Structures are given as C-alpha cells and as structure tokens.
Amino acid sequence: MPLTALNTFAGNPLDRAGDLRNDPDWLAERAADPEALALVLWEGRPLLEAEGEPRLAWLPMAQARATALDRELFLGMWKGAPVFAVEIEGSLDPTAGPLRGVGVFHEMREAAMLLPGPDAAMAGTAKSLFDWRRRHGFCAACGIQTEDACGGWKRVCPACSTEHFPRVDPVTIMLAVYRGGDEPRCLLGRQASWPEGRMSALAGFLEPGETIEEACAREIEEEAGLTVTAVRYHSSQPWPFPSQLMIGLVCEVDSEDAAPDQTELEAVAWLTRDEARACLAGTHPTIKAPPKIAIARTLLQAWVDGFEV
Secondary structure (H helix, E strand, C coil), X not given: CCCCCCCCCCCCCCECCCCHHHCHHHHHHHHHCCCCEEEEEECCEEEECCCCCCCECCEEHHHHHHHCCCCXXXXXXXXXXXXXXXXXXXXXCHHHCCCCCCCEECCHHHHHHHCCHHXXXXXXXXXXXXXXXXXXXXXXXCCCECEEEHHHCEEECCCCXXXXXXXXXXXXXXXXXXXXXXXXXXXXXXXXXXXXXXXXXXXXXXXXXCCHHHHHXXXXXXXXXXXXXXXXXXXXXXXXXXXXXXXXEEEEECCCCCCCCCCCXXXXXXXXXXXXXXXXXXXXXXXXXXXXXXXXXXXXXXXXXCXXX
C-alpha cells in the first residue's frame, strides 16, 4: 500500500526528533522557544477552536504549561517549531476558568470526526502517551514509582534503572469474504453494546507466539466458527483508546456457515457488494456501517471497490 494516510489517527506530520529528545537540555531549550506550541487535552479531550473550520486550538507553550505543571509531553518538530502537549486533569472544564474563550473540548472520537487528518493524528498520539503514563507510573520490575524521560516517550525507574517505553497493543481487524456462492459476500458482526443496527469487521488482540495471519484465523474461528484459507494485508491504524494498532486485513473463508459466538458477537450478517455499498451510503434497511473514523469502514469500502484476497 502507498504511504499516504488512509485511516484516521494516521499521518502524523511531526518529526518526532527521536534522537534529540534524549537530551534534557535540548528539550528545555525547545520548551523555552517563544515559537513553541502546545495542544491541550482535558481528561483525554482535545481542545478545538470554537469558531471557523474545526482544528486544534494551539496555545503558546508558556500559556499551556501554566495550566498544568508537570503534565506535558514533547511531540516533535513541525515546520521548524517545537510542538508539545499538555494534559489537564479534574472534573471542572478549564474553558470555564483559565482557558476561557480559547476553544471547546471535545471527546476524542467526536473530535476525530471533525478534525483534518494531521490534527487528529497529533491529538491521538498525545492521548495515547498520556494514557500510557497514567497506567504505568510504577516499575514493573521492582514497584518503585518511575520518572519521566525523553520528553514523555520513556519512563525510568530510579531504583533499578529499568527503562519503560510506551506500549502499543496489536489488534487484527479483518473483513472475512466467502466466494463460493452465487456472488462474493463479506461478513460483518455485531456486539450487543453497540447502537442499534451497527455492525463492523471482526477483530481481536494478537496473543504471544502468534503471527498476524494466525491471529486472524483464530479470531474468525472463535467468533464466527469459520476457517480462514487466505489473508491479505490492507492498511493499519493507530487507535488511541487507549493505544492499539489496528492491523487491517481481508481474509477468505471456506464456508458461509457463520455462527456468532454469543460472547463477543450477538449476530453476524453476509453482505453482497451491492448490499455493502448501500450500507456505506446509509441506505441499507437494517445495517449501519462502521463510523468513518474506523478502519473497519476503510476495509469495507476497499472490498466494495474491488480489493480481493
């Protein structure tokens, strides 16, 4: 596939300065740069400008830092300027206080539906890093509280010197296709907790000792009782809820006798290309397509457009 960003939260435009951010003095100079900018998150919600086209509300680093001491990350360099992220915690909306008139906070999924791709990618990166820091404040080796390093891209244990890095959980998400009938059909599944009519591609976490293809086959068998015979990679997507990498696949199965496992899936449905096209257009009588920010929709659209295993 081309390197262009196909999916929401992909296509981060920043130079992450992976080597330079290891230097605390360099980071301090970047934070003090009058051109330094910061995006702001409040409890995982990015701050968007209140007027005009939806986009991130950028604050001077000094102003953002003043709202939340010791809650910052270095995200990278953008057009020569240092870019940071600052997280505010608490139940009170900061736009009713120190950030009055600056913008409006939106839930990340809602923001991703509104923002241009690069903005969503930067906000998603910041959310994933802050979520990781919040969940991994103590050393897994000895239990001592860890310390921030490398601008937020590493935590170090002061007792045993173990280094901890942001984790990414790989997930296979796959559109199963059966070609043995009168015309090809793809399989969608539904979880009971989803909005009425919503269906999506099947998905599951990779387990230790599995290849991507093996995880795809296992999940399809577990959730729908089908045997996978071939797998083709399509694209991937960072998914900051809290920090997953969705590995998008289209796979072929040897039967249309799908049976939802009733644990993760309450129902499944086979769609022809015309039915999938209607689903994407919002005209299917009973099935709603995955939301536009989800890679499952990308896979469904790709198959409708002729992508094959």
